Amino acid sequence: MGLRRVGTLLGEAALVVFLVSMVLGQVLGQPVLLGFVTSGSMEPTIETGEGFVAIPAEIAGPVEEGDVVVFRAEEIQGGGLTTHRVVEETERGYVTRGDANPFTDQDGGEPPVSEAQVVAVAWQPGGAVVTIPGVGAAVTASQDAFGSVQRQLAGLFGTRSLLGTQGVAYLLLSLSVAGYLLDLYLDGERGRTRETERDTGVSLHLVVVVFSAAIVLSATAAMTVPAGPQTFDIVSAETDSPGPRVIEQGTNDSVPYTTANGGFVPVVRYVEPVSDGVDVEPREVVVGPRSSVNGTLTLSAPPETGYYQHHVVEHRYLLVLPQSTIRSLYLIHPWLPVVVIDALLGGSFYAVGVAVGNSGRVRTRTRDGPSRFDRLRTWLR
Template structure:
């Protein structure tokens, strides 16, 4: 592969990765590499539709004053992801404010932001957020088109499997497969008889098999990551420390404790390993780990502690889950290293394994065509036959 062709392929893959990360991030409600703002509350730093590089909170560590963070708000805009700047810190959490707002979020009804609510920190090399103008505007348009395609295909085929994050992966995989077949048909119909030198030159400009393999591997990785990230996340419990007994499990007498069940299920085909851990004070969970077979469902017990003073208190629980494609001991060791380490290892296993298997079966080089073989087979037939093991 020439340096120029390698550069073009790298750009194509980067574009696919950017679109997938943004769209999947919107579907999951969790920024994946890139994110964007939809309102003008961060002007002039970021205008509506501007994008930024989103560093996961687990990798960025605790935010500092001046950092721009994306957090799961409780009251702002009806709840959901909000991107604002940290302007202070109290014993109850962080104080945040949009750059365009004259008052902090906590001057309104939004409680101080806990670490468990922060999902990403905007990358700010040199102290200024790296802004990608109008990136979000394009992503919303792509997301709208993909959502329409998913709904129409699901309705046409009578299945809900094409909806949601997993369905998005199916749509991408089907689209790439269709484009590959159309590319075969187009080239087989357009190639004319040329002399040997021209044919050699044509082969050198063919489309790289690696591009297709990497594209499909990327889709597989996105689907696997969605299956691990989407069902997990942070669970919030609002505890009322009261002077009286109540039948409600989250209304607890002062200084005492109550329990609530936390269901953990596996609706997929692959076994998963789930980790449950407290993300704030005043909460415990047992068991802290569960291995779930296909269709299995268990209940963990969450113990909530009420402070000795009356009031409303928030407690947080975080769930991390991983496809059981590695030995449990390996996943456990990686998890103790960092919660994202098992995801990276599993994605590398799936993506790298698919690519190596594809290279072993298909081989490398270029996808190329000939108009007619000596034996009368069409170029498309020869090419499809040439992809089988042992055929060259």
């Protein structure tokens, strides 16, 4: 294999990683491998529109002072994902500030950032953030394209299920299956009229890998989009006064905690408190397709009066493995069941695709003999 071929393969691999990162980030609503900033608050470290390597918080480990983090803000620009630097760590959370800002976010009214709010940490080898120009424009363009397609399809089919991040998962799954079946059909038609001994065309393995990646993205979205950290605001008051979550100091209050599953595959849900004064029962529950299960959320008010936040993290997994197996994987690391389930689904699709194709290339012209489409029909019989 020549150097030019190696360079081409590396370029293609980098492009695939970039595109998958953008799509997965769109599906999950948070940066995956690549993030970007939309304002100048982090200049000159990160210019407006520049991207950076975003390491998921679950992998990055404990946040330290000086780290540039992506967190779910509550007050900054109306709330949403914000990329700023941690300048101090306190008992109530992290103090953050944009490198170009003269004051901290907390001076401007943002509550201290809790561990549960941090979704990613910027890669800083040697203490400097690695930046990538142009990522912001590319991601914004992909988001606009997905949004436009979703709105048109939702209007065509008269359903809102194709909107939002869950709709992206449905689109990816539908396109992967439809594209693969169409390729089989067209290749079968070509095989009836053309013949050649040349092994040209696109690698069948590459085609199946692309479709398997779409399956993995869809499964990941189904498990992670409805889950994640949740924040519950309370007011610890001298008396149990009327108002949303106003609790008498030193006491607790219980409210319903509903877990809904809008998909067609049952899921197992786990809830883990990540701050004091909050608990959910049951912490593990199976939710059937298109159904919901009620639990109990207990919120405790500290002895001191004031405004407080309690946090829990919810994890969901498609019940395609025995529940006991998922539980064992979850106890090792919450992301391990996602990896194993993705590998099972993506690997199974890849194995079936290669077995049905029974060829190393997807040819523009095929040799004599039964086509893959004919073999698929024979196999289905």
